[in-house]
Amino acid sequence: MIAWTPFLEPLNAMQSVWYLLLIPMAFGIAVVYRALREPSYNTYWRAVIIMTLQVVFGIAAIAIALGVFVQWVIPLLNQP
Amino acid sequence: MSKNTNQEQPVHVTAIILGWILPGLGHISLGQKRRGTLIMVGILFLVLCGALVGGIDAVDHNKDGLWFIAQVWCGPVVIGIDLLNQTILAPLPIAGKATYVGLSHVNEIGTLCIAMAGLMNFVVLLDLLQAKQGDDLVCTFADRKGDASMGRGAKQ
Numbered sequence: 001m002i003a004w005t006p007f008l009e010p011l012n013a014m015q016s017v018w019y020l021l022l023i024p025m026a027f028g029i030a031v032v033y034r035a036l037r038e039p040s041y042n043t044y045w046r047a048v049i050i051m052t053l054q055v056v057f058g059i060a061a062i063a064i065a066l067g068v069f070v071q072w073v074i075p076l077l078n079q080p
Numbered sequence: 081m082s083k084n085t086n087q088e089q090p091v092h093v094t095a096i097i098l099g100w101i102l103p104g105l106g107h108i109s110l111g112q113k114r115r116g117t118l119i120m121v122g123i124l125f126l127v128l129c130g131a132l133v134g135g136i137d138a139v140d141h142n143k144d145g146l147w148f149i150a151q152v153w154c155g156p157v158v159i160g161i162d163l164l165n166q167t168i169l170a171p172l173p174i175a176g177k178a179t180y181v182g183l184s185h186v187n188e189i190g191t192l193c194i195a196m197a198g199l200m201n202f203v204v205l206l207d208l209l210q211a212k213q214g215d216d217l218v219c220t221f222a223d224r225k226g227d228a229s230m231g232r233g234a235k236q
Contacts, residue, residue: 010135010182018185024129031122032200035115036207041219
């Protein structure tokens with residue numbers, strides 16, 4: 001980590017917690033999308049935070065649903 | 081009969097070109113400073129995040145051609161990163177590349193972040209097709225501050 005050169009070398013320290021990188025990505029997308037859609041700046045950052053949470057929890061819910069399907073539902077269907 | 085609004089709305093070709101050269105600049109050129117600045121911050125944040133996580137290897141038109149099609153909508157910033165990748169990393173021998181080339185999730189997330197930035201800028205460029213001059217984000221906080229300072233000035 002000490003010998004890491006930003007931008008030249010990939011951030012391999014994040015390899016084990018890669019899924020946390022969804023949060024800054026969802027935030028960046030929300031900043032751009034809400035800038036286009038929001039009519040007022042007064043409600044802008046609130047809308048950005050809400051959209052970020054919606055994206056993060058939505059993807060987490062899809063991941064959990066797929067995990068349940070693969071781990072439990074498919075083995076149940078395969079039982080004789 | 082309702083009027084055909086398409087004929088009234090001019091296509092802002094210059095703004096679209098500026099929006100590709102530097103994300104958000106198209107909106108700023110149409111007098112939408114707040115909107116343009118937020119777009120610029122958002123897209124450059126995504127590009128920087130992607131380059132920080134995946135390294136400059138996150139943009140590679142040779143090996144990730146399909147991803148590059150999505151990424152290139154960010155404009156010259158992404159082309160510059162690709163150029164750096166091709167001049168610094170590509171000539172290295174395989175053993176030398178080992179520390180610079182991202183593997184697995186880190187590379188995927190870096191590539192995805194910059195591709196999302198490109199696709200968001202594509203949406204921004206589409207928005208410029210129907211954007212109106214000066215239709216900026218309304219900020220009543222700033223207006224109230226302005227009113228208050230004007231009021232103070234009037235009293236003095």
